[in-house]
Amino acid sequence: MTSSSPAEDRGAHEYRRAQRVSADLAAIDWPAELARHDRWLRTVVAARLGHRVAVDEVLQEVSLAVLRQQAPLRDAGKVAPWLYRMAVLQALLFRRKSARRRNLAERFGERRRPLESDCRERDPLEWMIADERAKLVREGLSHLSPRDAEILLLKYTENWSYHELARHLGVSHSAVEARLHRARGRLRQILSAAATADLVEPAESSKAAARTAPAQTVR
16 A cells, blocks of 8 residues: 655645635635625725725735635625625735825715706705815815714715614624714814804904005095
């Protein structure tokens, strides 16, 4: 009876391991899961990056990470939190590699301009006020940390409840409450400071103009 060489043993071991990994991956329909979670994962990545092309690249890395799993996930109930953590990790790796930091809310701030028919149906002044408010919110989001912008975007673009946020992010209900409370508070502070600056600037400009204007001679 001939004994196998160490190299052959290692090859057989790797083959059996590859078979087990393949079987474990098959336990979850990953293509279906990736498609089902694609929309909100895009929200997470875009909040971290702010680039449409970069979002696609990061999600491609998430898909590759599924295939590279050393210990494949078998619990379908943990798929969403696992994908969330992987999306955050891949976004971080992308930012480090590219060394680019851009406006995190830029893409989410884009809104469809109303058509002529929309303008006839809606009061133009009402639309202008709403559009100005949206601009202020977009500007405020751009000054938040990625984590704060992310939780707000997920809450209000996906319209998720606290329970849904906790389930997808893999955190507790109280953690979601704390993050949202903190993010809303910081956004309010930013918007309040911006509004104050808008009020102070015209007043200061008027004072400066009054000081520099030549005195009129009374005849």
